[in-house]
Amino acid sequence: MRKPIVAGNWKMNGNLFRAKALAGEIVRGLSVNPVRECEVVLLPTFVHLTTAKRLASGTDIAIGSQDLDERNEGAVTGGISASILKDAGCSFALCGHSERRTLFAENDNQVASKFAAAIDAGLIPILCLGETLAERERGKTADVVFAQLDAVVQRVGFKGFSRAVLAYEPIWAIGTGQSATPEQVEEVHASLRERLAKGSSEVAESIRILYGGSVRVDNALRLFANENVDGGLIGGAALDSESFLKICHKADATVC
Secondary structure (H helix, E strand, O other), X not given: OXXXXXXXXXXXXXXXXXXXXXXXXXXXXXXXXXOXXXXXXXXXXXXXXXXXXXXXXXXXXXXXXXXXXXXXXXXXXXXXXXXXXXXXXXXXXXXXXXXXHHHOOOOHHHHHHHHHHHHHOOOEEEEEEOOOHHHHHOOOXXXXXXXXXXXXXXXXXXXXXXXXXXXXXXXXXXXXXXXXXXXXXXXXHHHHHXXXXXXXXXXXXXXXXXXOOOOOHHHHHHHHOOOOOOEEEEOHHHHOHHHHHHHHHHHHHOOO
16 A cells, blocks of 8 residues: 655745744644654755754654756856755655746756656656646646656666655646646546556556645545645645644545
8 A cells, every 4th residue: 555645835935933833833743743744744844954953853743945957067147956955854855846847947857867866866756747738628637747758767777666656746836826736637537547557557656646736634534535646745735734644644545
């Protein structure tokens, strides 16, 4: 059985005071009322990584980055490599979030390079895949997410996904309050698993596929109850400790 993950993406929000408060509230909440089968990951801003790591020390809460540079070192002003993130205490790294693809024009090849860099440094990459509303309305969802997935497969092979995580995040559902239906999510997740099975049935069966896109307390259980949904990549609700903790327990309830 695959262990669900709930990853909280804080994006570019908060300051040091808020980062300490939010991480502390989550740590205390899980100490008082722990999850038993759900893996919890916090994805703070780069400058708050070590703060979150320190507060989560001694717990099962993992820390991850929202992005990374595909290069390992060199004259890359402002770049943060996978090895630097590892030094900062990260276990996970997002690759190819739709906001990176849109705002920073990251293409599939660059995302594949970041994914490979994360693996090489011993990080667990969370590969984000998703379509726009226009692409969904044209019936192109599968074409889009398969192309995004295949670009990484071509770089690292199917075995490169043995320690990776996927996150389906339809762009039209991110931050809009309009979540995909459980049926829509299950269809895409099942198709991604089938795609991976063409190269490795073992990877296809074991890889965890998260859903991200307006996951809230009121819809989390319905989404996570799907056979091929293994937790969530949480945005807005991750900035409220009470909501985030409830979502963690919703994911836990699908296993316990």
